[in-house]
Amino acid sequence: MEMVSSEDTARALDLLGDIKNKVGDAVTHFQNLLKKVENGSISTAKGISFLEVKYHLLLDYLMNMTFVMCHKVNGRSIKGDPSIERLVEIRTVLEKMRPIDQKLKYQIDKLIKTAMTGAVGEDDPLRFKANPSNLTSKLEGDGESGESGGEGEGEGEGKAETSKVYKPPKLAAMHYEGDETQKERLERQTEKTRKRALSSSIMQDLRREYDDGPEEVWDDADLHRAKIDRAGKERTTYEEKYFMRMSVAKKEKNEAKRLRTMSGLDTLTKFGDIRALTGGQETQEEDDMQRRKKRKVSEMFIVILSNEGNC
Template identity: 30%
Template sequence: MEGQEGPPRVCRDDAPKLLAALKEMKEGLDHVRGKVEALTRKVKKNQLPTSCGIGYLEAKHHLLLSYCQDIVYYLLRKAKGLSVDGHPVVRSLVEIRLFLEKIRPIDKKMEYQIQKLTNAADGAATQEKVLNAETKNKGRHQDDEDPLKYRPNPDMMDTKSDPAGQDNDGIYRPPKFMPATMDDDDKRLKQASRRDKALTRMATENPYIKEIIDDAADRPEEWKETAGDESREFTKYIRLREKQEKQEEELFTRAPLTKRDKQTEKRMRTQLHGLRGLTDGFDLGMNMLLDGDKDNDVGSREPHVKSGGRRKHQKGGNKRKRH
C-alpha cells in the first residue's frame, strides 16, 4: 500500500509548482503561437527568405528550440509523477541555460548589426512595394496622361522642420546624446576583481597588517638593517626589483637599466643610508660621555704646554731684537 501511495503523494506535493509552471507555459505558448503563425504564412508565400542568414542567430534558434523541448519533457515527467533526480534532461537544461547566459554579451554587441540589417530589409521591401504600385498605376493611366502634373508644386518643396524642444532664438545648440552603457556581468566581475586586488595590495604594504599575517601564518620574524618603517615608494621599488630578478633568472639574461631606473636606485640608496645614519649620532654621544674624563685631562694639560711654548718663543724673539 505504501508503494502504491508513493506516486500520488509525489504528485500532490509537486501539484502547486506544476500548476504554476503550466500556467506560465500556456501564456508563453499563446504569445509564441501568434508570432510563429504569422512567420509561417510569410515563409509559405515566399515573402520571408530564410537562406543566407546570420549563422549566430540560427545557432541560437536551435538552442532555444532544444531548450523548449527539454522543458516540455521535464514537465511531462513531473505530470506523470516520475522522478527527475539524476535524469539527463536536467543536465541538458543546465547546459543550454549556461550557453544562453554566456552569449548575452554577444547579443549586446550584435544588436546594432542585426537591427541595421533588419531595417535595410524592411526598407527594401517597402521600396519594392512602392515601385510595384507605381508601375501598376503607370500602366493603368499611361493613355490619359495629364500634362498639368508637371507644373511646379509648392507642397513638394522640402521645408526645414524645427526639432522638438529647440528654441527659436537663433542660437545653435548641439544635440545631446545619452551615453549608452552595456550592463555586462563580465565588466562587474572585472571591477570587483580589480578592487579586491587593490585592497590586497594595500593590506600587504601596511607593515602592521603584514605583521599580523606573518604571525597568523607562523612565519619567522624578519630582521632588517633599516631603521624605522619603510616608505611605500621603497616597498614598491623592492617589489619591482624582486620581480625583475625573477624574470632575469627565468630568461638567463640581464635586463638593461634605464636612466630613470638608475636615478630611482640612487635615490633609494640615499634614503637607505640616511636611515642608517640616524644611530651614528647616538653612538658618538655615548662615546663622548664615556671618555669625558680623559678628554678633560688632556684638555687641561694642553693650554699650559701651549702657554709655556709661547713664552719661550717670545723671549727668544726679544733676544734677537737686542742683537
C-alpha cells in the first residue's frame, strides 16, 4: 500500500473543510426555499413541467450517488446494489433529455428575463410576427364606413377607393435551393455541362464517323438563318407576283451579308465545349459570357428581320 504524503493529506483536509462550509450554505438555502413553498409564497403550478421533471431526476441522482459514496466510505461492497441500476437509469434519461433542453433554452431564458424585468426586449424577433388583430380592425372599419353612408363622405372617399383596389402580390415561383449543398450544386452543374458537351458538333461528328449504323442526314440550318431565308422567299414571291422589284437599302445588304459570314465562320470553328468530358470545368464567368453573346446575336438578327419586314 502506497504511503500518503503530507501534502495530499493537507489538501484533502482543506477540501473536506470547503465541502462542509458549502454544504451548510446549501442546507440553509434549501430550508428557506422549502418554507416558501410550504407557505405558498412560491407557486410552481404554472411553471414548466419539463424543468420540474429534470430537477426531480437530478435530486434523485444526487441522493443515490450520496448513498453509494456512503457505502464506499464505510468499506461496504456496492456489487449488486439497486442504487447502481437506478443511477444508470437516471443518467440515461438525463442524456435523452439534453436535446430537448437545448431546444427549449431560448424560450426558458426569455421567460426568466421577462419575469425578472417585467417587459419583453425590443430586439426580440418574436415581436415582429403577424398580428391578426390589425387585419380584423381594418375589416371592421371598412364595414362601419360602409354602413355610415353619408357621414364623412368627403374625407373617407379617398381611403375607400384605395382600399377597394386589389393589388396582387408581386411574387414569382422560383426553385427552392435552400436544402441543396455546395457539393450537390456542383454535381448538378457538372452534369449539365457534360450533357451539353455530348450534344456538341464535334461529338456528333465523331459519333457519325465511328458508328456502324446508317448515317442520319438532316437540315443543319439554324433558326436565324431560317428566318432570313423565309424573308427572302417572301420577297421573291412578292416580286414575281406583282412584277416589280423591291428596293433594298445598301446598309441592310451589308448587314445581312456580314451576319451570314459570321454565322458560317461560327459553324466552322464551333466544336462545343468538351472540357466536362476531359475533367475540366466551366466557370460561371464563361457561362455568363456565352449567354450574353447569344443574346446579343439574337437581338441583332431580330433587328435585321424587322427592318426587312418594314420594307
